Amino acid sequence: MTDTHEIDRELVMAWMDSELSPAQAQEIETHVNACAACRQLAAELRDVSARVSAWTVSAAPASLFPPDVERRRSARTSWFSLPAWPRWSYALAGAGITVVALMATSTWVMRSAMDPEREIGAGIASSGSAAGSPSARLSMPRSTDAFEKGQGQQGQPAAEPQVAVSTLMIVRSASIQVLTEKFDEARASLERLVRAHEGSIAQLQVTGYEPSQRSLGATVRVPNARMDAALEAIRQIGKVRTESQSSEDVTDSFRDLSVRIANARIEERRLNDLLARRTGDLGDVLAVEQQVMRVRGEIERMDAQSRAVQGRVAQSTIIVQLDEAYRADLATGPLPLTTRFTNALVDGTRGAIDSLVTVGIGLLTIGPSLLVWGVLVGLPGWFLLKRVRRSNSR
Amino acid sequence: MATSDEVLIAAFQAGRREAFDEIFARYRQPIWGFFRRRLADPEQARELAQDTFLALVENAARYQPRASFRSYLFGIAYHVLSEARRRAARESGRSASTHEPASPDTDPTSVIWVRDAMADLDERDREVLMLREFEALSYEEIATVTGVPLNTVRSRLFRARLALRDRLVGLTETGVRR
Numbered sequence: 333m334t335d336t337h338e339i340d341r342e343l344v345m346a347w348m349d350s351e352l353s354p355a356q357a358q359e360i361e362t363h364v365n366a367c368a369a370c371r372q373l374a375a376e377l378r379d380v381s382a383r384v385s386a387w388t389v390s391a392a393p394a395s396l397f398p399p400d401v402e403r404r405r406s407a408r409t410s411w412f413s414l415p416a417w418p419r420w421s422y423a424l425a426g427a428g429i430t431v432v433a434l435m436a437t438s439t440w441v442m443r444s445a446m447d448p449e450r451e452i453g454a455g456i457a458s459s460g461s462a463a464g465s466p467s468a469r470l471s472m473p474r475s476t477d478a479f480e481k482g483q484g485q486q487g488q489p490a491a492e493p494q495v496a497v498s499t500l501m502i503v504r505s506a507s508i509q510v511l512t513e514k515f516d517e518a519r520a521s522l523e524r525l526v527r528a529h530e531g532s533i534a535q536l537q538v539t540g541y542e543p544s545q546r547s548l549g550a551t552v553r554v555p556n557a558r559m560d561a562a563l564e565a566i567r568q569i570g571k572v573r574t575e576s577q578s579s580e581d582v583t584d585s586f587r588d589l590s591v592r593i594a595n596a597r598i599e600e601r602r603l604n605d606l607l608a609r610r611t612g613d614l615g616d617v618l619a620v621e622q623q624v625m626r627v628r629g630e631i632e633r634m635d636a637q638s639r640a641v642q643g644r645v646a647q648s649t650i651i652v653q654l655d656e657a658y659r660a661d662l663a664t665g666p667l668p669l670t671t672r673f674t675n676a677l678v679d680g681t682r683g684a685i686d687s688l689v690t691v692g693i694g695l696l697t698i699g700p701s702l703l704v705w706g707v708l709v710g711l712p713g714w715f716l717l718k719r720v721r722r723s724n725s726r
Numbered sequence: 727m728a729t730s731d732e733v734l735i736a737a738f739q740a741g742r743r744e745a746f747d748e749i750f751a752r753y754r755q756p757i758w759g760f761f762r763r764r765l766a767d768p769e770q771a772r773e774l775a776q777d778t779f780l781a782l783v784e785n786a787a788r789y790q791p792r793a794s795f796r797s798y799l800f801g802i803a804y805h806v807l808s809e810a811r812r813r814a815a816r817e818s819g820r821s822a823s824t825h826e827p828a829s830p831d832t833d834p835t836s837v838i839w840v841r842d843a844m845a846d847l848d849e850r851d852r853e854v855l856m857l858r859e860f861e862a863l864s865y866e867e868i869a870t871v872t873g874v875p876l877n878t879v880r881s882r883l884f885r886a887r888l889a890l891r892d893r894l895v896g897l898t899e900t901g902v903r904r
Contacts, residue, residue, distance in 0.1 A: 342881060383894065390762070399779055590769070594767075
């Protein structure tokens with residue numbers, strides 16, 4: 333059926349989408365206002381868009397985190413760099429260099445054939461070897477430092493955006509011990525810099541009291557990308573006594589875990605499909621349901637492991653030890669002298685009472701035994717002794 | 727007034743890390759939604775979204791202001807998705823253009839119709855429709871991302887919307903899927 337409408341209906345849609353020039357939009361709007369069919373079409377298309385827009389998705393997962401830009405910058409530095417020229421310029425330059433190299437090489441070959449003992453010129457020898465093959469140089473990967481200013485950048489030849497098949501996952505941790513003379517200020521500085529680097533203090537403990545030497549131990553968590561900056565800031569708090577860093581590459585284990593999760597999901601889908609068909613007796617169906625539950629449990633457990641690993645990668649751990657510098661003080665201690673004497677008097681009195689109680693307890697403990705054995709042994713012995721004396725007196 | 731995307735990417739090209747953080751914050755959800763609607767596996771969608779931002783970091787210097795940054799970024803995402811589909815097709819032997827509608831994350835009754843209706847569309851029409859309705863790209867931006875002429879974009883979009891309209895009319899009249 334031929335559409336004999338005077339206005340292309342696609343333009344009505346484009347007008348609805350505000351995709352026309354002002355003049356064209358005015359023309360179409362005038363027509364739509366006068367044409368019931370086009371008004372109907374526009375209303376229907378708006379309805380379709382509204383219904384399609386109902387398809388919303390969940391929030392992006394927490395495991396979708398920004399890539400480590402700083403690491404990308406530092407990991408791909410090179411002594412060689414190329415500016416971001418268009419592709420054709422690289423191709424033209426490569427072709428030109430290749431032609432020059434071929435001409436120079438052929439000239440050298442011809443001259444060598446004519447005079448084998450002729451010394452090779454430095455310019456001819458360097459044109460084809462010292463700089464490397466043009467194609468190899470143009471194929472060297474670009475450094476992410478390309479957006480930095482100055483020399484030393486490495487360019488990337490013309491290529492579509494690279495798809496990173498896997499991301500290196502490193503769990504980083506560090507420990508640092510700092511000595512400071514101004515303990516309170518240093519503590520406040522530590523808390524400020526943790527907040528400034530979007531981190532958190534997982535654990536904190538302070539020991540000691542003024543005027544004695546105090547010490548602070550804290551476990552700080554900061555985003556992986558902020559770890560180096562946070563460490564540098566901590567070093568500025570005081571004098572660094574010890575420092576250590578470590579990293580754990582969990583890329584392979586995480587990849588293995590992801591593969592296991594994917595395989596488990598495939599298995600789950602197959603079991604669900606099998607369950608949907610509902611063939612076999614009740615026993616078979618129950619067995620499949622049990623398998624589904626088992627696989628689901630494994631998936632959830634592995635998902636939790638995966639999230640935990642990603643959390644460890646995303647957040648680095650810094651163990652901070654902040655020690656107050658020792659300073660000798662004539663202060664007598666935390667308590668006044670009178671309090672200390674009073675405490676000593678009380679402690680001494682308590683000690684005397686305790687000693688009397690101890691003796692009394694001891695007597696009560698052994699007393700009954702002494703009494704029993706005294707009766708059992710003493711009485712017969714006393715009677716025996718009395719008889720002996722009586723017989724001696726006769 | 728918020729800083730434009732083009733200013734932010736220029737700042738990032740100049741070496742300012744915080745500019746990329748702002749870009750990431752703005753496009754984290756849209757890029758996630760791009761992949762989530764096109765892939766059934768949310769983990770794969772997350773991986774490809776991550777790959778997209780990685781590719782942006784590694785190729786930020788290649789961006790030229792003559793095109794909108796939005797189309798540049800979704801162009802990267804579109805390429806990442808195409809590469810993933812081709813790779814999957816090579817590994818499984820299926821067609822590279824397989825559409826895997828994601829499970830509905832919101833009200834299932836309202837989006838099941840959308841998901842199933844879009845699965846029946848021609849794949850090229852569907853992609854243009856999704857870039858317009860969900861990623862809110864202009865006709866010109868869609869043409870840049872997909873590499874087809876602007877008039878072709880308009881025709882595919884119109885065809886897709888008409889097909890959905892007809893399907894909706896069929897649902898309204900009969901109450902069941904045609």
